[in-house]
Amino acid sequence: MADAVNPWDGDLLDFAAYGSTFTNLIQSIDDTKVISIEAGFGHGKTFFRKAWAAHLRQAGEVVVEIDAQQSDHSGEPIVTFLGALLAAAPVKERSKVASLAAKGGKLAGVASKAALRIVLRNGAEEVIEAASGWMSGKVEGNEALEESVKEIEDGMSKLAGQMIASQLAAEHARQMELPEQIDALRDALTEGRKAKRVVILIDELDRCHPDYAIALLEAMKLVFGRPGFVFCLMVNADYLEGIAQHRFGTKDAGEKYLEKFVDLRLRLRVTEEAVRVATRDLAMKLPLAIPFGEGEAFSVEAAADLAGEWAVKGGLSFRQIKRTLQRVEIALRCYRDRPIDCSLLVHMAFVEAATDVNAVAFSRAELTKRAVEIAQKSEVDVALSGLHLVSGELFVSKHCPELMGLPDDRYGLGPAPEGKIWHDWYKVLVGFGPRYVPEHEAMLQAVHRLMV
Numbered sequence: 001m002a003d004a005v006n007p008w009d010g011d012l013l014d015f016a017a018y019g020s021t022f023t024n025l026i027q028s029i030d031d032t033k034v035i036s037i038e039a040g041f042g043h044g045k046t047f048f049r050k051a052w053a054a055h056l057r058q059a060g061e062v063v064v065e066i067d068a069q070q071s072d073h074s075g076e077p078i079v080t081f082l083g084a085l086l087a088a089a090p091v092k093e094r095s096k097v098a099s100l101a102a103k104g105g106k107l108a109g110v111a112s113k114a115a116l117r118i119v120l121r122n123g124a125e126e127v128i129e130a131a132s133g134w135m136s137g138k139v140e141g142n143e144a145l146e147e148s149v150k151e152i153e154d155g156m157s158k159l160a161g162q163m164i165a166s167q168l169a170a171e172h173a174r175q176m177e178l179p180e181q182i183d184a185l186r187d188a189l190t191e192g193r194k195a196k197r198v199v200i201l202i203d204e205l206d207r208c209h210p211d212y213a214i215a216l217l218e219a220m221k222l223v224f225g226r227p228g229f230v231f232c233l234m235v236n237a238d239y240l241e242g243i244a245q246h247r248f249g250t251k252d253a254g255e256k257y258l259e260k261f262v263d264l265r266l267r268l269r270v271t272e273e274a275v276r277v278a279t280r281d282l283a284m285k286l287p288l289a290i291p292f293g294e295g296e297a298f299s300v301e302a303a304a305d306l307a308g309e310w311a312v313k314g315g316l317s318f319r320q321i322k323r324t325l326q327r328v329e330i331a332l333r334c335y336r337d338r339p340i341d342c343s344l345l346v347h348m349a350f351v352e353a354a355t356d357v358n359a360v361a362f363s364r365a366e367l368t369k370r371a372v373e374i375a376q377k378s379e380v381d382v383a384l385s386g387l388h389l390v391s392g393e394l395f396v397s398k399h400c401p402e403l404m405g406l407p408d409d410r411y412g413l414g415p416a417p418e419g420k421i422w423h424d425w426y427k428v429l430v431g432f433g434p435r436y437v438p439e440h441e442a443m444l445q446a447v448h449r450l451m452v
């Protein structure tokens with residue numbers, strides 16, 4: 001049973017709570033409404049849309065999902081809406097629903113033919129047989145059907161879309177025929193349901209050409225703004241304001257324009273704590289084979305804490321966070337035969353992705369810079385080299401004491417000269433100090449070259 005599946009499986013950002021609240025809101029609406037659900041790029045709009053659609057369906061709603069980007073190339077938003085509504089009907093009902101659209105003369109003939117193609121493209125081949133009857137009666141015989149099947153294979157023809165658009169421009173069609181058909185579609189879709197409401201979730205508007213996005217919004221409002229339709233736009237607020245400006249040039253007019261379209265603006269807000277926890281949980285799965293040392297500082301837990309901090313302070317979207325962790329993961333897998341400082345890898349990967357590279361301090365990452373500086377100064381200034389080394393000792397004991405006391409082969413210094421010993425801080429500073437950061441950096445760079 002579909003009910004057994006939790007639509008929010010895998011939800012790391014506490015979106016389920018928003019899902020419940022928004023569902024209550026939707027179920028209290030019975031006139032037409034346009035709601036925007038806003039979040040930045042990569043902040044989870046599509047994830048939310050998919051889970052929420054399932055949630056709404058389980059709550060008894062008729063839900064239509066439209067990926068505006070995929071429909072962009074068909075060029076005609078009304079066809080997009082009609083096709084999506086038709087595709088939402090149960091397969092058995094589709095030919096009936098499609099033929100509903102065939103009533104009402106020439107306009108409907110063209111519209112339903114085009115809409116039928118979309119239904120077919122959506123995989124309802126069953127419709128072909130059922131539809132052949134009314135198609136052959138109403139259009140130009142069976143050849144027309146065959147022709148449209150071929151066109152389906154070639155993709156939706158732009159011409160059909162344009163034909164509909166010009167037909168729709170006729171006042172009569174807009175005022176009389178289309179509204180009737182749309183209401184009939186709504187009734188067919190909600191047959192036997194308590195609420196006569198169709199929820200249409202529109203996603204990826206911000207990935208369309210602005211002209212198409214505007215046409216889609218206008219078609220939504222003018223043609224489909226009928227009782228019983230609730231539209232939810234999953235958008236980036238800046239983008240929405242941007243396309244309004246694109247339409248009118250000035251910002252003020254743009255804002256007013258937006259107000260006309262959107263009745264209610266909601267935000268999908270993710271708390272810092274949720275991002276931290278989600279990132280930490282993801283990072284806890286990092287496959288570290290050989291830790292750099294045995295101490296807590298080299299554990300996956302420590303790396304996960306650091307990732308959580310970066311996630312909060314780095315100004316990144318959740319998509320960027322996931323990608324960054326993925327890079328670390330691949331590096332860990334590719335170099336699983338070497339001891340790796342997992343926290344250092346995490347830190348360096350986030351530094352590269354973040355807008356503010358200094359958002360999170362991680363003192364071990366400074367070791368190489370200091371080690372190289374001290375080596376150079378000592379070379380130039382032999383008399384003071386002891387003094388320089390003292391500053392190195394201070395740095396190691398203050399900023400990365402955890403690097404002392406690791407297995408000797410880590411440092412690569414070889415045995416100390418007769419009668420001498422290497423101090424622990426010296427092993428760190430002079431032993432692997434100069435190599436420590438570059439070697440980890442090289443792993444990440446290699447992964448960069450591997451990943452698309």
Ligand SMILES: Nc1ncnc2c1ncn2[C@@H]1O[C@H](COP(=O)(O)OP(=O)(O)O)[C@@H](O)[C@H]1O
Binds near residue numbers: 046
């Ligand atoms: N609540 C969540 N739980 C787990 N992963 C999420 C969640 N929200 C988003 N993601 C993941 O974050 C990435 C970006 O999300 P996405 O929905 O594509 O963003 P948007 O549509 O806003 O650009 C995707 O990999 C998605 O799976």
Ligand SMILES: [Mg+2]
Binds near residue numbers: 045046047203204
């Ligand atoms: Mg998206």
